[in-house]
Amino acid sequence: MxxxxxxxxxxxxxxxxxxxxxxxxxxxxxxxxxxxxxxxxxxxxxxxxxxxxxxxxxxxxxxxxxxxxxxxxxxxxxxxxxxxxxxVRRQSGEHGIIINELIADLDILRKQVFHLSKREEVYTREHERHSREYLxxxxxxxxxxxxxxxxxxxxxxxxxxxxxx
Structure with a gap:
């Protein structure tokens, strides 16, 4: 065989x-x-x-x-x-989750500080960076x-x- x-x-x-x-x-x-x-x-x-x-x-x-x-x-x-x-890969994925949460928190803070319009929010949402979470x-x-x-x-x-x- x-x-x-x-x-x-x-x-x-x-x-x-x-x-x-x-x-x-x-x-x-x-x-x-x-x-x-x-x-x-x-x-x-x-x-x-x-x-x-x-x-x-x-x-x-x-x-x-x-x-x-x-x-x-x-x-x-x-x-x-x-x-x-x-x-190592699992830990990297868990770091990705935390990084993505930080990005989301910073985005909320940025919107509050700069009072972004709906158009600017859509633009920034499309260009957000995310770390891969499931590694x-x-x-x-x-x-x-x-x-x-x-x-x-x-x-x-x-x-x-x-x-x-």
């Missing part, structure tokens, strides 16, 4: 793409703000970062065994990616990303086995 496609690579990419697409219906079911832009955004449920590395690690383990140096490399890479998505993942999003990646690796393996004979 592996001679036809690079199973670990395909599993990782399918997991990433699937996770990005499923964010919209999941957000809708969780009664969160929903738009098609979620499919290309970072953050959200499930974590496509976690799904991708989990699928890669799972596929490599299935193909080469748990003692393979490839699994060791992928697992190390996966841990770094997952911790980064929950740590990282909550632990539950990472958990479901990992489960998604593992499931996709096994499902893909099963589907590919149908074509092996």
């Amino acid at each position: 592996s001679e036809f496609i690079n199973y670990p690579l395909v599993a990782a990419f399918i997991a990433i793409i699937f996770s990005q697409f499923v964010k919209v219906p999941v957000a809708y079911l969780l009664k969160r703000k929903t738009s098609l832009a979620l499919m290309t955004s970072t953050g959200g449920m499930p974590s496509s970062h976690s799904a991708g590395v989990a699928a890669l690690i799972t596929a490599l383990t299935v193909d080469y065994g748990a003692n393979s140096p490839l699994v060791a490399i992928a697992a190390t890479f996966g841990v770094i990616v997952i911790f980064d998505s929950m740590g 990282g993942h909550k632990p539950i999003e990472v958990f479901f990303g990992i489960l998604t990646g593992i499931a996709i690796a096994f499902i893909l393996r099963e589907v590919l086995s149908w074509f092996a004979y």
